[in-house]
Amino acid sequence: MDSFLIRGGKPLHGEVSVSGAKNAALPILCASLLTAEPVMVTNVPRLRDINTCLRLLGSMGVQCFWHGENQLALRAEEISEPVASYDLVKTMRASILVLGPLLARFGEASVSLPGGCAIGQRPVDQHIKGLQAMGAEITIEKGYIHAKAKRLKGARIVTDMVTVTGTENLMMAAALADGTTIIENAAREPEVVDLANMLVKMGAQIEGIGTDTITVHGVEKLNGCEYQVMPDRIEAGTFLCAVAACGGQIVLNNADADSMDATLEKLRTAGLKIDVEGTRIHASMQGRPKAVGARTAPFPGFATDMQAQLMAVNCVADGTAIVNETIFENRFMHVQEMVRLGANIEIEGHTAVIKGVERLDGATVMATDLRASAGLVITALAAADETRIDRIYHLDRGYDKMEEKLRKLGADVKRISE
Ligand SMILES: CC(=O)N[C@H]1[C@@H](OP(=O)(O)OP(=O)(O)OC[C@H]2O[C@@H](n3ccc(=O)[nH]c3=O)[C@H](O)[C@@H]2O)O[C@H](CO)[C@@H](O)[C@@H]1O
Numbered sequence: 379m380d381s382f383l384i385r386g387g388k389p390l391h392g393e394v395s396v397s398g399a400k401n402a403a404l405p406i407l408c409a410s411l412l413t414a415e416p417v418m419v420t421n422v423p424r425l426r427d428i429n430t431c432l433r434l435l436g437s438m439g440v441q442c443f444w445h446g447e448n449q450l451a452l453r454a455e456e457i458s459e460p461v462a463s464y465d466l467v468k469t470m471r472a473s474i475l476v477l478g479p480l481l482a483r484f485g486e487a488s489v490s491l492p493g494g495c496a497i498g499q500r501p502v503d504q505h506i507k508g509l510q511a512m513g514a515e516i517t518i519e520k521g522y523i524h525a526k527a528k529r530l531k532g533a534r535i536v537t538d539m540v541t542v543t544g545t546e547n548l549m550m551a552a553a554l555a556d557g558t559t560i561i562e563n564a565a566r567e568p569e570v571v572d573l574a575n576m577l578v579k580m581g582a583q584i585e586g587i588g589t590d591t592i593t594v595h596g597v598e599k600l601n602g603c604e605y606q607v608m609p610d611r612i613e614a615g616t617f618l619c620a621v622a623a624c625g626g627q628i629v630l631n632n633a634d635a636d637s638m639d640a641t642l643e644k645l646r647t648a649g650l651k652i653d654v655e656g657t658r659i660h661a662s663m664q665g666r667p668k669a670v671g672a673r674t675a676p677f678p679g680f681a682t683d684m685q686a687q688l689m690a691v692n693c694v695a696d697g698t699a700i701v702n703e704t705i706f707e708n709r710f711m712h713v714q715e716m717v718r719l720g721a722n723i724e725i726e727g728h729t730a731v732i733k734g735v736e737r738l739d740g741a742t743v744m745a746t747d748l749r750a751s752a753g754l755v756i757t758a759l760a761a762a763d764e765t766r767i768d769r770i771y772h773l774d775r776g777y778d779k780m781e782e783k784l785r786k787l788g789a790d791v792k793r794i795s796e
């Protein structure tokens with residue numbers, strides 16, 4: 379199992395490029411199931427979750443080939459069986475994203491129930507409810523969702539809460555349904571917009587993209603296309619939090635500042651100087667950050683996927699910050715580990731109170747999930763001496779060459795395998 383050894387306490391200086399967004403690439407790859415024609419996806423990040431997704435699609439007979447570092451050719455001309463097995467789904471919850479496309483194009487699908495995970499229970503009842511409204515017959519047996527529908531029918535669906543992958547699954551299913559589907563209370567996340575734009579390129583008819591009411595007029599067939607995945611706003615935000623916590627001056631290339639308003643606003647309040655110039659973000663920080671509170675919320679609110687990283691900034695900030703996690707019931711697991719590095723954080727229910735300290739010290743800590751790992755990396759970069767972060771495989775799910783990029787910014791980060 380790999381670990382990171384980080385010798386912290388140095389400001390960051392230099393330039394890095396932001397990779398393609400994991401949470402846009404995963405649904406986009408799954409959308410290739412909607413057509414028999416070739417699909418070419420560019421700006422795909424090299425991540426463990428992307429490999430899992432390719433294994434999943436490959437297990438169904440989808441042809442998947444890398445062309446160079448970040449370009450993927452996919453073709454789901456026909457598939458062997460519309461099944462997503464527990465082995466793969468248990469390592470990546472986003473595997474649920476094959477349910478809508480399989481059902482819409484092949485009339486059936488069996489997908490393992492994702493189950494709970496470290497950050498919360500994460501049920502998929504809204505995905506199921508929406509597909510049932512579209513006429514799917516769904517049974518749950520032995521831990522699998524079995525879905526059947528000769529052809530899905532358009533329907534009006536109101537989801538109980540804003541769900542990102544739920545909206546994506548229903549939008550993909552609706553693209554090939556008979557008639558019009560209206561998804562109310564739809565997620566407005568930029569990754570949902572990216573998927574919708576790709577579906578439109580495939581010939582889907584979608585209105586209200588980026589709003590909370592998405593209307594999809596189903597078509598008989600979709601075509602292949604070439605599509606470039608959007609830049610990862612969470613990866614970009616993670617680097618900005620790192621410079622806010624450690625000081626220094628960095629430039630992010632290939633970034634999409636328009637998708638990052640809430641994060642940029644928080645970091646500006648913390649004292650980070652941010653200038654956007656097209657796809658480049660210049661950021662500089664002098665002295666300690668100021669404490670900045672946040673409440674996670676669906677887009678355009680402050681993203682839950684940035685909560686641990688902002689917490690890391692608050693650990694070394696001047697003042698006290700209150701952070702509320704409203705999306706996932708158990709997304710404070712990084713707190714215990716940050717405390718091991720000397721942070722002063724108290725949790726009550728879904729609220730964390732962080733009293734910034736002037737100095738953090740290195741220790742051995744354990745990564746528990748993807749963004750908790752990112753939060754720990756930032757805390758370790760800001761700590762005075764060496765920190766070892768175990769179970770870094772969580773980080774590898776969602777960050778492309780994190781240690782190389784940090785080294786480019788002058789950080790002292792080593793990966794060790796034991
Ligand atoms: C691959 C991907 O894109 N993952 C992102 C996606 O996850 P994901 O799509 O799984 O998260 P959702 O938006 O669905 O979850 C939001 C909330 O709704 C609840 N819920 C969701 C669906 C459902 O059927 N029933 C239900 O109760 C969840 O438990 C959670 O409390 O959005 C999350 C919220 O922005 C991000 O943290 C994840 O990084």
Ligand SMILES: C=C(OP(=O)(O)O)C(=O)O
Binds near residue numbers: 470683748749
């Ligand atoms: C929680 C995340 O991913 P997933 O939904 O794939 O678990 C994330 O990207 O922070």
